[in-house]
Amino acid sequence: MTETPAAPLSPPGNDDLAELLGHMTSRWDDERRQLARQLHDSLGSSMTALSMHLGLLAKKLPDDQALQDRSAQMKQLLMNIINTNRDMQLALWNDKLEFLGIKAALDEAVSEFGKAHPGLAAQVSLPDDEAAYSREQNVTLLRCAEEGMQNVARHAHASRVDVILDDDGEQIMLTIIDDGVGPGDADLGMLDHHGLRMLQARARHLGGAVAFGPAPEGGAMLRMTLPLAAPKQAA
Template sequence: MSVPAPQPPQDALRSADLSDLLGHVHTCWDNERRSLSRQLHDSLGSSLTALTMHLGLLMQKMPQEAALQDRAAHMKQLLMQIVETNRQMQIKLWNDKLEFLGVRVALGEAVEQFGQQQQLTARCSLPEEELNCPRSHGIVLLHTLEEALRNIAAHARASAVDVIVDDNEDEVMLTVKDNGVGLDGPVATLLGQVSGKFGLRTARERAAYLGGTLTLSNGAERGATLTMILPKPVAA
């Protein structure tokens, strides 16, 4: 008489189901953000560009009255502000550099811009070639890096950040180190010990959906270190 194989506990099954559901939700969310960003670029962006050109032509044909020219110049300034706001909204929704230039360029530029905006030293070590990983891995890597940098800016009080990406045959690993206050302060709550801190918890769940891990620990001397490891799919 054969003995039936032991069944996994209900809690484990429920956890796996929730992980699959979260992965599906995140994928749908990414697709929606990408679609909305494209709409802003293709529709609103094109209309704003056309308006800018028409306004420029009108300004050339207008009477050279100071009041009219000042009003037109003010309209042009407002229009340029709307153009820039639209561009920033597109970037926040979806970073097209990830698709058109590759994850390597997107990660490098995110680190460079962070250093400029926060006026701190931001170093980035990347593979010489484009990362050999699926698109889903690139999206999670970029989102995790952006979230890590946001938390460093908000909590770490750091003067330097190092971002390292290692790509080998089996996995890709992202490491983000800072020289700030470490995990004794507010940063210790980022993985969910306190309600309302969902950024890195979401990143951790996205890594788990891809079979990977995300850890946050104190640095060797000071600051904090975030490490994400994503295994690569096994070729059929």
């Protein structure tokens, strides 16, 4: 029997690639969330139990300085593991995003960024009301803020960065603006860079867009705009 050769697949267009990339980032977010939850529920609870047991054992030790010192070292080592586990969980998934919403998550992200970059004043401006955005919208907005702030720290030579979240009832706008050197002609192609291309794909997957360019009063501005009602394929 003669086999009919399979028809070759047409190469995907730019819209198809953007949709695929947006779908993949959404799945990656789900995997990061699940891994963070596993670290919390399994490793985190085990480490906490070990810390309690070690504390009880330390009270039973004889009055021997060498044993007391070794117990203190073990307790410190265990605390380092617990803190590392918490840092890994936060790097994978911000629980505040899920339980307290985008405002709390952005507030924490900007605060932690400011602590990590003491020479860079980081401020956040948030709407008064807690908007009911979808989880995928919240994750996309948080990733945009994180990427934008990291780009400011790496490239802008700025003394201040502002993260501004707002919506007008129809679309959500997240703006990261700095007072640095501003983008040159070469920098205006920043959306070709991998991090910002990923943001662009995330935004397009949700029916939105990302823009990068000079800020009105100097420096640079990164803005993500998302429709308040996410498209059906992103729901």
